[in-house]
Amino acid sequence: MPALRLSRPAAFWSVAGLLVLVLAASGVPSPLYRVYQEQFGFGAGVLTLVFGIYAFALLAALLVVGSLSDHVGRRPVLAGGLLLQAVAMVVFLAADGVGWLLAARVLQGLSTGALTGSLGATLLDLQRPGRRPLGALLNSVSPGLGLSLGAVGAGVAIESTASPTPWVFGVLTVVFVLGTALVLLLPESSPRLPGTLASLRPRVEVPRPQRRAFAVAVPALVALWAMGGLVLSLGPSLVAGVFGITDHLVGSLLILCMQGAGVVGSLLARDLPPRRSMGGGCLVFAVAVAALLVALATGSAWLFFVSAAVAGTGFGAAFLGAVALVTAGVAPGHRAGLLSSVFVVGYLAFSVPAIVAGITSNAVGLQLVAEVYGAVVIVLAVGAAAGLRLADRRRPAADRTEEPAEPLAA
Secondary structure, eight states: OOOOOOOHHHHHHHHHHHHHHHHHHHHTHHHHHHHHHHHHTOOHHHHHHHHHHHHHHHHHHHHHHTTTHHHHOHHHHHHHHHHHHHHHHHHHHHOOSHHHHHHHHHHHHHHHHHHHHHHHHHHHHHSOTTSBOSHHHHHHHHHHHHHHHHHHHHHHHHHHOSSHHHHHHHHHHHHHHHHHHHHTTSOOOSOOOSOHHHHTSOOOOOOGGGHHHHHHHHHHHHHHHHHHHHHHHHHHHHHHHHHOOOOHHHHHHHHIIIIIHHHHHHHHTTTSOHHHHHHHHHHHHHHHHHHHHHHHHHTOHHHHHHHHHHHHHHHHHHHHHHHHHHHTTOOGGGHHHHHHHHHHHHHHHHHHHHHHHHHHHHHHOHHHHHHHHHHHHHHHHHHHHHHHHHHHHHSOGGGOOOOOOOOBOO
């Protein structure tokens, strides 16, 4: 009897759901950081260490096993990664101190790193050929959507239950076990390339045809993800310290404003050529971050939240353009490795600056750190848009005309 397998469209949307789920789980701890601070008695420096160790574990996984599914197939990597997510949720459940919390975040980071490139590559594998592809759109939408759902869900649990962590991590444990079972129903979507052991050497894999586009996209990726890292790690503390808003749910709404608006930005830009989406998104993002700095200087909470939402919209458009630009024309056997390289850049920018900001804030104050941080991000975003324009002028004239958008379809 042939094995039961999902149809291609059903498999595509199932993988999209799993990607959002994994990223939602990674956003769940952000609103809980202040709860853990109160329970375990640590400051901003330790908080950003807990945040950063997750990103470093994720980076290690991206560098070592990011392209593994190009060699052994997508399904084994997806099943193993989802099971490791379930184990991480159990460790969160058992956490009674900073050590357990660090261990849980390491496990979650390793799992997310293994899954990010593989799930994203599976979407590219399964998208319907011949029309404007959905794979790049869903890869760019998923971080904002997932992080928003995770953060707001955790915020609601904090406000509505006496013991939020058992509820949150207990439910996620069950869901990840069920997700592992779902992977068994997926068709295998990638050819297996030789060189499995060689693929485990830590490296950033960017195929030669994609290198120019990758270099153009790097400044944008750094600007976008660096600001996202600040909001996810220190955003709720910034809202409490600068504006005096201590409600846990309001802190998580800041994450929703930026990350959730990223989904809107990606959808608004879905019919634009990748270069226009990336360049325009970077400029919108830079202007909105400037407005965030004005809000911090004037103490205007409403301007802060509105600016965060506009910044998220620019983030979504720019990230969609960057992903589409980098992955255009990539061969099937190199998709996981290339997407992993994109996320290596993103998570380095996501983690290192935020850790430095958290440590520095102990000496000079969180507000001043956020203002300097925002100014640097603005320079990077404007520079990314200018660099894209310069690179476009240097392209041969025959390559400058981009195909008009076609209707989206899976």
